[in-house]
Amino acid sequence: MAASSQADIETGVVEILKNVSRRPIDPTPASDLAADLGFDSLQILEVVAELEDRFDISIPLNDVPAARTVAQVVAQVTALVNGAATA
């Protein structure tokens, strides 16, 4: 897919988080997925699978713990999308 802008990615990430959550949430860039948004480890991997499908990327599982906030997830996806686009 074509390289996405950071804003597109953030919109996509927030949409996925809202879909995966089983209760209403209002994620901000600073929100911590587990502590603030209440995601358990199964849901975090579900988010990873949804991100991979939507952005056509592969997120290494080793990198998952590093992304704890929405902003960190957006940065990780952005790096992978742009890396894939220039490769």
Added chain:
Amino acid sequence: MPIAHTLPEALAAAARSSRGYRFVRPRSAETLTPYADMYAGALRVAGSLAGLGLRPGDLVAIIVPDPEAFLTTLFGTSVAGVVPASLYPPTATSDLPSYLEATGRVLRSCGARAVVTSATLLPHVDTLRAMCPDLAIVAAFDALQGPAMEPGRTPTTSDIAFVQFTSGSTATPKGVVITHQNLSANITAFASPDGVHASPDDVAVSWLPLYHDMGLVGMAIGAMYNAADAVLMAPEMFVKRPVEWLRAISRYRGTVSFAPNFAYDLAVRRVKDTDLAELDLSSWRVAGCGAEPIHASTLSAFAEKFGPCGFDETSFQPCYGLAEIVLAATMSPRGRGLRVERLLADDVTIRRVATRANGTRAETVSVVACGTPLPGHDLRILDESGHPLPERHIGEIVLSGPSVTPGYYNDAATTLAAIRNGQLFTGDLGYLSNGELFVCGRVKDLIIVNGRKYHPQDLEWGVAELAGIRRGRVVAFGTTSDTGPDRTVVIAEPSGTVPANELTEAIRRRIVDVCGLVVDDVVLVPSGTVARTTSGKLKRSATKLLYERGDLATAAAGTSGA
């Protein structure tokens, strides 16, 4: 086919068959590894371990995420006569420093001489040498290339086949000792016509973790002992995309696959309708379910969703077991499917009697039948003073038979508390109806989330030192209900020094860091609500009863609910 007496003998026998493990990995070709190759790999690992100076009886901890590398290491240590201990590897979402600290405690308490791990984890595990004086060797699996040991040494049946570290509180890890005799006895029992009726033509399919008895014994080792094929994938692959489990059954004509309740639920919720057309589940003759409370509603929803894919709901085979009996104690009859009893909730929780609910005048709970004891094994329901209870009375499930562990590794006190006169006191509550077991909960307070067990005291200790909580006035427990998912709840009395919303957030955050667990509900209550007793168990049950009845007053400062 008679089951071998020891693991090395079973592996040598399976190596003479044409069958083996098929390891499924994301985005790569699936490899079939015949048991002959597994045996050759195990002999190389055994030779390497001997070369490193390990002697029979030394304990080697295995922390290896890849299923093929894990099983080769386990079999190799067994062939070498060394004692293998399976430990869980860090998951993709776990906090590495907390994981390493907990792992270090396990390694130290069992006096592990060596750890075999992956190249990626090696530098992290290596840092644990400082806290583990007995730990002489930390080796990467890839480095264990031989020279191969000559086959020949056969252990005695009373030797340890492996040690499984399981469900102990993180402060006091427990390693269940499984002897070759235990292993052989349990596999013989669950492979028999009273169990899954296994044959070499079966194809087991599993994503279950290999550091847990259902994945390790029920699927991987069980298939090998029966010289049947097994298709194995890592748990992360399933959790990320639950459809991969069902795809593997469909593609390889899987016949036997076990999973805990939450996996069936995950498949119902997350397998997309567009994926259903490609699935053919008609070969799946044993859909085992165990290891955590079984909800009839979950399994019915699974049967409804996947019925059009050829799934037959009479394949459900609920079972009951635990690591201390290797794997399985009871299994429901093959081909019957689910049998459910609906009971009066108050009778179950207060009077401890299983009264069938006729009509709908009161609150009810549904309990799924888990079958009768496997051949050669015995099950009794005892009251608190150890007397047998009649049918339909709820008490502790006590097991005996050749599968019962001799005890916990290097831990005589814990062993004595659980095993007396060859009887295993499981800590689980249940009743018998026409000789069939129905499981109702725990004597001990365990919180079970997604198949993983958490001890409430770990959560309570985790937050005990937080500013703003009155000392000793915090309890954690799990609640189960027929209508919704199980929930983890923390109740605390605030000291008033920290604003309520900051305190509840701090509690949630701390428990994620310490246990990797997301709490569903944090409730702050007025002082005096959490009973003033030294027994954590009494405090928990009293507070839980108030919570479940909706009788819990909340602190004036406000609450935070899920």
